[in-house]
Amino acid sequence: MIEVKKLERIKALAMSLVRDRKKYDRIKEKQTDGFETMTQRQYSKLSADLNFLAMDMKKDEERLAIHLGYLKPEDATPEFRPSGFHTYKGVAGEFKK
Numbered sequence: 566m567i568e569v570k571k572l573e574r575i576k577a578l579a580m581s582l583v584r585d586r587k588k589y590d591r592i593k594e595k596q597t598d599g600f601e602t603m604t605q606r607q608y609s610k611l612s613a614d615l616n617f618l619a620m621d622m623k624k625d626e627e628r629l630a631i632h633l634g635y636l637k638p639e640d641a642t643p644e645f646r647p648s649g650f651h652t653y654k655g656v657a658g659e660f661k662k
Contacts, residue, residue, distance in 0.1 A: 571632065574632060575629065575632050575633065578625050578628055578629045578632065579629060581625055582622060582625045582626065582629065585618055585621060585622050585625065586622065588618060589615065589618045589619065589622065592611055592614055592615055592618070593615060595611065596608065596611040596612070596615070616647060620645050620647070620653065623642070623645075624642075624655065624656050627641045627642060627655070627656045628656050628659070631656070631660060638656075638657060638659075638660030638661065639657065641655060641656045641657040641660070642655035642656065642657060643655045643657040643658065
C-alpha cells in the first residue's frame with residue numbers, strides 16, 4: 566500500500582505541473598499575440614520566462630515519473646545546460662541515497 570505522504574507528494578507535483586503548464590500557455594499566447602507591439606526587452610523577458618518555466622516543468626515531470634516508478638533516479642537529468650555559460654541542477658541528485 567502506498568504511503569499517504571507519497572500520495573500527497575504525487576498530487577502536489579501533478580497540480581504544480583498543471584499550474585505551470587497553464588502559465589506557460591498564457592505567456593506563450595501573450596508573446597505570440599503581442600509580438601508586433603512589444604519592445605525587444607519585453608520579448609526577451611517573456612522568452613526567458615518561458616525557458617525557465619519549461620525547465621521547471623521538465624524537473625516536475627521527472628520527479629513525478631520517479632515517484633510513480635516510470636523513471637529510475639539514476640536515469641534522471643543530472644543538470645540542465647541551456648547555454649555554455651549557465652548550469653542548473655537536475656533532479657537526479659535529489660533522489661540519491
